[in-house]
Amino acid sequence: MDIQELLNKMTIKEKIGQLVQVTPSFFSEVDGTGIITGLMGDYEIEGEDIYEVGSVLGSYDREEIISIQKAYLEKNRLGIPLIFMADVIHGIHTIFPIPLALASSWNRQVAEEMAELSAKECQISGVHLTFSPMVDMMRDPRWGRVMEGTGEDSYLNSEFSKAFVRGYQGEKGELSENFQRIAACVKHFVGYGAVEAGREYNHVSIDDLELYQHYLPSFKAAIDQDVKMVMTSFNPIKGIPSTGNEYVLKKLLRKQLEFEGTVIADWGAIAQLVTHGVAENKAQASSMALKAGCDIDMMTNSYYDYLESEISSGNVSMELLDSAVLRVLSLKKDLGLFLDPYRGALEINDEFIMGKEIQKRALEISEESIVLLKNTDNILPVTKSKKIALIGPKAVTQDVLGAWSGYGDPLQAVSLATGLSKEYEQIEVIPISSVNHISEEEKKQAVQAAKNNEVVILALGESSEESGEAASKGSIELHRSQIELLQTIEKENNQIVTVLFNGRPLDLRKVEKYSKGMIEAWFLGTQAGHAITNILTGHKNPSGKLPMTFPYSTGQIPITYNHMNTGNPLIPERQNEKYISKYLDIPNDPLYPFGYGLSYTQFSLQSQLEIPERNDDIVATVKVNVTNTGEVSGAEVVQLYIRDLIGQVVRPVKELKGFEKVYLKPGEQKTIYFDISPEDLSYYNMELEWVLDDGWFDVFVGNSSQAPKIGGFKYEA
Numbered sequence: 001m002d003i004q005e006l007l008n009k010m011t012i013k014e015k016i017g018q019l020v021q022v023t024p025s026f027f028s029e030v031d032g033t034g035i036i037t038g039l040m041g042d043y044e045i046e047g048e049d050i051y052e053v054g055s056v057l058g059s060y061d062r063e064e065i066i067s068i069q070k071a072y073l074e075k076n077r078l079g080i081p082l083i084f085m086a087d088v089i090h091g092i093h094t095i096f097p098i099p100l101a102l103a104s105s106w107n108r109q110v111a112e113e114m115a116e117l118s119a120k121e122c123q124i125s126g127v128h129l130t131f132s133p134m135v136d137m138m139r140d141p142r143w144g145r146v147m148e149g150t151g152e153d154s155y156l157n158s159e160f161s162k163a164f165v166r167g168y169q170g171e172k173g174e175l176s177e178n179f180q181r182i183a184a185c186v187k188h189f190v191g192y193g194a195v196e197a198g199r200e201y202n203h204v205s206i207d208d209l210e211l212y213q214h215y216l217p218s219f220k221a222a223i224d225q226d227v228k229m230v231m232t233s234f235n236p237i238k239g240i241p242s243t244g245n246e247y248v249l250k251k252l253l254r255k256q257l258e259f260e261g262t263v264i265a266d267w268g269a270i271a272q273l274v275t276h277g278v279a280e281n282k283a284q285a286s287s288m289a290l291k292a293g294c295d296i297d298m299m300t301n302s303y304y305d306y307l308e309s310e311i312s313s314g315n316v317s318m319e320l321l322d323s324a325v326l327r328v329l330s331l332k333k334d335l336g337l338f339l340d341p342y343r344g345a346l347e348i349n350d351e352f353i354m355g356k357e358i359q360k361r362a363l364e365i366s367e368e369s370i371v372l373l374k375n376t377d378n379i380l381p382v383t384k385s386k387k388i389a390l391i392g393p394k395a396v397t398q399d400v401l402g403a404w405s406g407y408g409d410p411l412q413a414v415s416l417a418t419g420l421s422k423e424y425e426q427i428e429v430i431p432i433s434s435v436n437h438i439s440e441e442e443k444k445q446a447v448q449a450a451k452n453n454e455v456v457i458l459a460l461g462e463s464s465e466e467s468g469e470a471a472s473k474g475s476i477e478l479h480r481s482q483i484e485l486l487q488t489i490e491k492e493n494n495q496i497v498t499v500l501f502n503g504r505p506l507d508l509r510k511v512e513k514y515s516k517g518m519i520e521a522w523f524l525g526t527q528a529g530h531a532i533t534n535i536l537t538g539h540k541n542p543s544g545k546l547p548m549t550f551p552y553s554t555g556q557i558p559i560t561y562n563h564m565n566t567g568n569p570l571i572p573e574r575q576n577e578k579y580i581s582k583y584l585d586i587p588n589d590p591l592y593p594f595g596y597g598l599s600y601t602q603f604s605l606q607s608q609l610e611i612p613e614r615n616d617d618i619v620a621t622v623k624v625n626v627t628n629t630g631e632v633s634g635a636e637v638v639q640l641y642i643r644d645l646i647g648q649v650v651r652p653v654k655e656l657k658g659f660e661k662v663y664l665k666p667g668e669q670k671t672i673y674f675d676i677s678p679e680d681l682s683y684y685n686m687e688l689e690w691v692l693d694d695g696w697f698d699v700f701v702g703n704s705s706q707a708p709k710i711g712g713f714k715y716e717a
Contacts, residue, residue, distance in 0.1 A: 001338040003329040007322060009078060015325045016307050017052030018080070021264070021298045024059045026050055027068045043301040051075040053304075054328055055083040055296065057131075060092055060407035062345055065126030069341055081341035083332060085185070088130035088406050089148055090114065092121045093353045094362050094526050095401045095408035098503055099134065099160075101369040101522035103150035103547035104597070106637040107661050108163040110365050111150075115167025117361060119182045121353050125407070126345040128335055129183040131231060133164035135218035136188055139558040141548065142198025144471030147403060147503030147523070149193065151547030152560045152594060154214045155656045158221035161186065165225040172226045176336035179344035183335055186222040188233035188266060189242060189253060190215055195235060198557070199472045204235035209649065211237070211252075212684045220257050228331055229262045232294060234269055241276050243269040244285065249293035262327045264296040265289065271300035282306050287316045295324040354412065359527060366524040366531035371544035372598040373508075373518040379497060380517045381538030381600060382455050388424055389449040390417055391489065392459035393432040393482065394501040402503055402523025403468025412526060416459050416499065419529030423537050428453055435463050438481040446485060450493040457536065458486060458498045460511070464523060467503025475554050477507045490514040499532055505550045508591055520544070541600045543635035543661070545704070550592035555583070561594040561705035562652040569653075595639050595656075595704040601630030601666070605638060607701040609711035619681065620713050622674040624701055628664035635663045640674045641700040641707055647693060648685040654705060674701075681715060692717070 007015070026045055045053065051072055059065050065084050072082055090096045096114045097104075105111075115132075122130065134148045135157050150160040168184040175181055191211065195202040206215065219230070230253060232243040242248045243265045253259050270289045271282055279285035283306040289297070290307065297303040310316045336343060352358060372380070382388060394400075396417040398410045417429050430449045432442050450456050460482045465471065477483070487510075490496060497517035500506065512518060519542070521532050534540040551559045568580045570588050582588055606625040612618055624638055640658035644651040658674040676699075682692040694716050700707040 001333055003326060003333055006078060006080070006329060007325055010325070012308055012311065012321070014052050014078065015321055016303055017049070018054035018325050018328045019296055019307075020053040020304045021055045021057055021085070021296050022050075022053055023299065024056055024064055024068060026053075027056075027071070043299065045304065048075060053082070055085060057085045057298065058087070059084060060086055060125055060127065062124065062126040062350075066342060066345060073341060080329070081332060081337040083128050083335065083337065084126055085129040085131065086122070086127045086406070087132070087404055088118055088122055088127060089132050089134070089404035090402070091118050091408060091525060092125055092127065092406040093408060094121060094358045095405045095413070096362055097366050097369040097524045098147045098402040098522055099150055100147050100503065100547060101524060102365070103156065103160055104371050104520070104522065104544040105365070105368040106545045106547075106659055107368060108159055110368055111160050111163035112167035113361065114365055115164045117358050119168050120180050121358070122182045123180050123343060123345065124348050124350045124353055126342065127182060128337070128343060129185060129229065130168060131185045131187060132168070133161055133184065133222070134187050135161040135222060136193035137215045137218070138193040138548065139560050140193070140195075140198040141476050141505040141551070142473050142554075142557060143193065143195060144200060144403075144467045144473070144504065145193075145469055146505070146548065147467040152549060153547070153562065153656050154217045156547060157218035161218045161221040162225045165222050165227045169226065169228065175228075175334050176339075179336070179340070183228040183331065184222070185229035185231050185264065186219055186227045187231035189219060189230050190233060190248060191237055192233035192235050200470045201234050204237065206237065208688055209684055209686065212688055216252065216257065223257050223259045227261065228334060229264055230259060231264050231266055232269055234266055234272065236276070240278055241269065241273055243294050244273045244278060244288035244292050246292045254293060262295050262331045263293055265294050265298050267299050270294065270297050270302040283310055286310055290316050290320050290324060295327050362525060363527040363530055366527050367534055367540045369522060369524060369544055370531065370535050370542050371520040371546055372535070372542040373520055373592060374512060374515060375598055376516040379455070379495060380536065382457070382497065382536055384424055384537065386424075386455050387426040387453040388420070388455045388457055389428045389430065389453040390420055390457045390459065391430040391432070391446045391449060392485070393435040393438070394459035394461045394499070395429060396431040399464050400501060400523060400528035401525055402464050403471070405464070405525070408526065414527055414529035416529045416532055419533035420457070420536070423533055432485070435461065435466075436479045436481065438485050443485060443488060447488060447492055450489045453493070454495060456489055456493055456496045458489065458496055458515070459501065460486070460498055461501030462503060464503070475507070476504060477554070478511065483510050486511060486514045497536070505546075505548045507551060507554050509552060512591065520546070538600060538632070541632055541634040542597065543599060543637070545595050545597040545637045546592055547594070549590045549594045552589065552591045553586045555586060556590065559590055562655050564650050565653055593705045595637070597637070599634045599636065601628055601632045601634040603627065603634070603636040603664070603703065604629050605701060605703070607710040609699055609713065611713055617677060618675045619678055619715055620676040620699070622676065622699060622701060622710070624672050624674070625669055626662045626664065626672065627669040628666055631666050633663070633665045635661055636703060637661050638672060639702060639704065639707055641705065642676065642680060643698040643700070644681065644683065645696045645698065647683060648691065651683065654700060656705070
């Protein structure tokens, strides 16, 4: 298909139509998702004009998608097919762990495989493109959307960014022929994770240095992997929302990151330029967005109703319109839609959806995403001979999928009670009806069950609606009723293992105080109950590590391991001084640091820093002998951190530069190597130049961001 020739045949109205995205409800009375995000306003498309729009979002139903595509192609003058896009964030039918949990695996292959398996279910369902991955830098767990990202570190985010895109899209150029892959859309460009006070849709203030150093790398990683689409963020940068911001979309995205694909606005974002107060009306908003480089208008009538008049009046050039349309047509060509507008969905066998193969892998991925936070007196694993009480608001619920769970059916999700009941013969289950209220009768039954049994498994946490988009919180503690339940039970039986279901880091001080064991289970998806059970019983050894810091107190937020150095740092010999960077009422340190996670076995790490002879590609090599010194098989995540001691600008106290997950049998040893390159030591200076200075660097190796220093070296160009 010659898309330039196709463009030449199009009327201006047909061109603008290609830049318009609507929901299935515009084609029928029923919206495929049943969910409306944001404001519809007075947006209507009349009569036959609907057969000129370019794409549809929000349907997960194959029959509906095929029906719309057939009807559309019968009436579209040039036979240009629709693209069907959807929010497939951690699965479509089979639901996998939320992305923050996937990042807890510290396993790139886990993310890639999740995306590949999701793509297969998408193809069967008729979906062509997913609005994933979200690679926003996230440092504030009050922001509900942290569940959708992969943490607080730009290196970890970048590694997972690449893995997700590889999983969805496959190798470069594969999409047009391999219909078991789908196109990916990386989001939100840029800075959305830095919303003030962690409040959804709020203002963002980021300086250029911070933007270049910490926020752009994960997008660059996706672009280097040939990601097909980028979604704009709602927030302003330099005072202008990204959707209408030429600095963001032209300088940063197109020029700095060299992105050549399609740009789409987030839901309603072009019309929000008016609400923000940077455009007087939708007409001005439409020209502002197109000039900035936004190709697709998601769910507003800005382009549809106003762009033609803006072009006619000379406010926008026809060349800009043509360029945007060509990018949309190019995406359709890359997807092979001109050859098969259904991408194989007409004849595909749907036995794979929710089948045994994908469920097996969903279980294994879920197991690897769980983090063991505490295990006092080796209370875990809990032997099958123990009499256990399962208590709590997350004990029997099937609300384990988490936000953005696509077309997942909660009724097919495995609850913790279902999982445990298959393993423990002596189990008493006391469900609690709500995460935010516990009746006196429920509390009474819980206390009695605690008295009657040897071990209490307390299932606490959030509902799925308490994290995700528009789910910001002022406090990240569990609801007080859950804390009171824990405290009451502990007075009767202190053999408590707390299992946490949540979509964000929590303030767990009170939970930690009254629990002997703690498991961070997150929202694990369809196989949640079986995965947690396998960890509790010891069938599976936990190997997850935290991708975000868990604060000691909400008052520390934002708190990250890689904070910047200060002129008056808190160091051991100055603990009792006043005029240093510390709190008067709480410690500086978090409750659980970035990269932290326990195991049922023990590992020994012996590290050696080696400085090779002059080598332009490798500055230093770290050799690590990893030994499983315990009695069960397990996996350790070996983490490499570097500190630049002197720079042209203030540098972080520590930065992750490498990690490797090592699987070992009891007594087994493996040797891994980390090569430190000049790129690992480089950074942006005040002029936003990518520089590498001569000077000293410290090296740290361990199993969390609190890894010990193993040595240092001097770099000389």
